[in-house]
Amino acid sequence: MTEWGLEQASDGSALYVFAVCKDPEPAAFAGLPGVTTGERLHRLRFGELTAIVQSVRAADFTDEVWQVRMSDRDELGRYARAHHEVVSAAAASCPTVPLPLATLYHGEKRARQALLDETERFRAALERTADHSEWGVKVYAAESPVPEPGSDPIPPPAPAVRSRPAPGAGLAYLERKRGVQARRERRHEDALRLAETVDAAFQDVAAAGRRLRLHSPELVEKGHVQVLNATYLVAKHRAAELGALTGALRATTGARIDISGPWVPYSFVGEVQ
Amino acid sequence: MERGVVPWDSPEPLSGPLGVPLVDLLDRVLATGVVISGDLVIAIADVPLVRLSLHALLSSVSERVPAPWADGGPL
Numbered sequence: 619m620t621e622w623g624l625e626q627a628s629d630g631s632a633l634y635v636f637a638v639c640k641d642p643e644p645a646a647f648a649g650l651p652g653v654t655t656g657e658r659l660h661r662l663r664f665g666e667l668t669a670i671v672q673s674v675r676a677a678d679f680t681d682e683v684w685q686v687r688m689s690d691r692d693e694l695g696r697y698a699r700a701h702h703e704v705v706s707a708a709a710a711s712c713p714t715v716p717l718p719l720a721t722l723y724h725g726e727k728r729a730r731q732a733l734l735d736e737t738e739r740f741r742a743a744l745e746r747t748a749d750h751s752e753w754g755v756k757v758y759a760a761e762s763p764v765p766e767p768g769s770d771p772i773p774p775p776a777p778a779v780r781s782r783p784a785p786g787a788g789l790a791y792l793e794r795k796r797g798v799q800a801r802r803e804r805r806h807e808d809a810l811r812l813a814e815t816v817d818a819a820f821q822d823v824a825a826a827g828r829r830l831r832l833h834s835p836e837l838v839e840k841g842h843v844q845v846l847n848a849t850y851l852v853a854k855h856r857a858a859e860l861g862a863l864t865g866a867l868r869a870t871t872g873a874r875i876d877i878s879g880p881w882v883p884y885s886f887v888g889e890v891q
Numbered sequence: 892m893e894r895g896v897v898p899w900d901s902p903e904p905l906s907g908p909l910g911v912p913l914v915d916l917l918d919r920v921l922a923t924g925v926v927i928s929g930d931l932v933i934a935i936a937d938v939p940l941v942r943l944s945l946h947a948l949l950s951s952v953s954e955r956v957p958a959p960w961a962d963g964g965p966l
Contacts, residue, residue, distance in 0.1 A: 695913045698920050702911065705920075719920040754915055830918045837914055847918070878912075884919035 632676035633723045636704040638715040638733065638740045639668050646711035653700045654678065662726060664733045667740055670708050671729065679722050702882075709882040715743045716884045743887040750825060750851050751880030753860060757816050757846035758838065758874040759809050813846040816867055816875060823859055824850035828885050842874060851886040852879075 634653055647659045652672040662669040677683070687693050698719055705716040723729035733740075821827045827850045838844045852860065857880060864877050 691913075694917070698913065698916050699911070701920055702916055716920075752919075754918075833914055849919075878915060881919060 630676050631673050631725070632679055633662075633726055633729045634672045634674045634679070635662075635717050635721045635723065635729060635733070636670045636672070636701060637708045637717055639670060639708050639711075640666070640713045640744060642668055642670060642708055642714075643711040646707050647704065650704055650707055651700065652704055653697055659704065662729060662733075664730045665737050667733070667737060669729065669733055670704060671726075674722070676722075676724075679720065684720060705882050705884075713744050713748055714882065715740050715747070715887045716882050718884075746825075747851065747883040747886055749854050750883060750886075751854060751857060752849055752883040752885055753820075753824075753852050753857070753877060753879035754849045754881065755816065755820055755846065755864075756833075756844060756848075756876045756878075757813060758842035758876075759805075759812055759845050760873075761841050761843045809843065809845040812871055812873055815871060816846055816873070817848055819863060819867055820848065820850050820860075823856055823863060824852050826851040826886055830885070845873075849881075849885045851883055854880075 636652070636659075642661060644661065647670065650659055652659050654672060654674045657673045659670060659672050662671045687697065701719050705714065708714040709716070723732060817827065817829070827848055830847045830849055832844050832847050835843070860877060860879075864875055867873075868875050
């Protein structure tokens with residue numbers, strides 16, 4: 619790890635920025651590969667703060683390349699984990715503001731200027747997340763079998779005469795349809811209520827909370843429906859409460875509740891002014 | 892789909908490159924914490940694009956399960 623004085627890159631290189639830190643330990647990053655090979659991670663001072671950066675080939679990080687990368691799960695996973703590894707190493711050694719995957723500048727000069735311009739926001743983010751961690755909470759309702767539209771949820775009584783519907787068959791059909799609709803609405807309301815209950819309970823412990831997009835059904839284990847994907851900023855001295863809280867919520871709601879953490883507070887550094 | 896659940900009382904923070912479910916990691920490293928914008932790769936912060944790509948990519952490798960709510964989900 620060095621702080622060298624590479625000026626505006628004219629050699630087709632770009633500068634990848636992982637995180638912004640306050641007084642990082644150089645040793646924390648020794649041996650981490652970062653997002654490219656053959657280039658060491660290094661520190662870029664700007665004012666009182668320090669960015670953890672790596673020189674990369676600009677051609678490897680163009681929009682077009684990322685479009686392809688985004689559709690290759692292994693490749694995207696590799697970059698996301700390499701990024702996360704550096705961010706986590708930084709956060710383990712000093713107060714850290716993680717930057718999103720693929721934050722790049724044309725060179726050190728550009729990066730330093732852009733980062734300097736945002737110093738106030740970094741400072742606010744550091745203040746907000748100091749002694750806090752992020753915890754993910756996902757809630758799943760049990761999936762009840764949903765009848766296919768048009769199919770009969772209740773087997774109709776065996777008709778004696780197939781060619782002519784029994785009297786009242788139309789009404790029975792409508793009632794079945796209404797029943798399906800009512801059950802669907804009830805399930806929908808139950809899911810909303812479950813999400814609200816769990817969210818409210820975690821908000822009580824957290825300094826802040828955010829709802830993330832729900833994972834698409836394809837990503838969720840069969841038999842479960844994700845009803846909440848949220849993340850919370852929790853003071854470190856309160857993290858021990860999360861286990862008991864989760865246990866109590868599991869007991870009262872009967873729902874599956876997965877909790878993950880502590881995360882570097884990725885989700886709580888972007889909205890500070 | 893990998894979905895290693897990290898227990899609440901796990902002694903290890905989620906720092907290692909392994910063990911963190913990719914989908915949860917992507918929820919966090921993709922643009923959720925945008926503080927600044929870089930010079931390159933503007934489109935990666937474009938949320939609709941990210942969603943589209945992620946959908947294509949993640950569903951292509953996971954077991955297809957029919958959507959339980961035809962109307963687009965419970966929320």
